[in-house]
Amino acid sequence: MRKAYKILYKEGTGEIIEKKSRFIASFRPVKTEEEAQAFIEEIRKKYWDASHNCYAWILGENGEGKRCSDDGEPSQTAGKPMLDVLEGEEIVNLCVVVTRYFGGTLLGTGGLVRAYSGAVKEGLKSCTVLNLVPAKKLIIDTDYNGVGKIQYLLGQSDITTLNSEYTDRVMLTVLVPDEEVLKLQADITEATGGKANLETGDSVFFGIHEKEVLLFPEGS
Template structure:
């Protein structure tokens, strides 16, 4: 059974200061380890004069791939806490780099863990994170007598119509969440007395941002 998951859709930047040390968190959506490494190198070049550029990334619907680095900070005080925040938020396809400019005061291991965690949380507030849900594209063909009933059903259930063609018959491409597919097909069949042709086209994932439907490949 396919499940919903959360992705970083748009990156952002957040910054905090702890005892004069600056912690700058930069986020970017990534689909592969190569993309993550390229972003990490980009941040290292941008902040070439910083003492540390620590990172964490998670890739895959189920977070199958993940990695983190303390980049010279004491072990387990930077990369792992950053990764923990991402896992806690259940965000995938994400890479974050936290750059530290040392302020002259040692923070201790506990202070570092809190600072890097806080920087990631602050950066996330500037990002766009989407919940991506499984759905099916379904083609529905009907005569003109049946289209009104079908459109009523779709409107009642807030089902998105992706495309429509009006010729000697009406053909719709609709987007139906996985868990509602069986019920809706039965209702369309009943409403049109079995005259509507229904064909499942492909499985996708989708999300809605600012009332716009975004589709993601399986």
């Protein structure tokens, strides 16, 4: 059974200061290890004079691909705390690099953990995260007598209409969350006395950003 998951849709950055050390978190949506590595190298070149460029990434709908690096900081004080924040937020398909400019004062292991995780949390505030919901396209073919009843049902369930075609009949393509497909089909069949033809189309995921419905093909 498919389930909803969260992705990084738009990148962002954030910065905190701890005892004069700067911690700059840079985020990028990625889908492969190659994209993540390319982003890390890009940040290393941008902040070539920094003390450290630590990173963490999570890939795959189920977060099966994970990696992190302390980049010279004491073990478990940078990459792992960064990864922990991402896992806690349950976001996938993203990479974050936290760049540190040393300020002259040692932070200790606890201070480093708080600084690196804090930088990630700060950076996430400027990012756009989408909750992707599994859905199916449902194609509804009906005569004009059934249109009003069907549109009422769609409105009651807050179902998005992707396309409408009006000829001698009406064809609607709507986006239905997986868990609502069977009920909606049954409701439409009952409301129209079985006169509406229903066809299940592509399986997709969708997210809503600034009131716009965004479609993502399965496995994208």
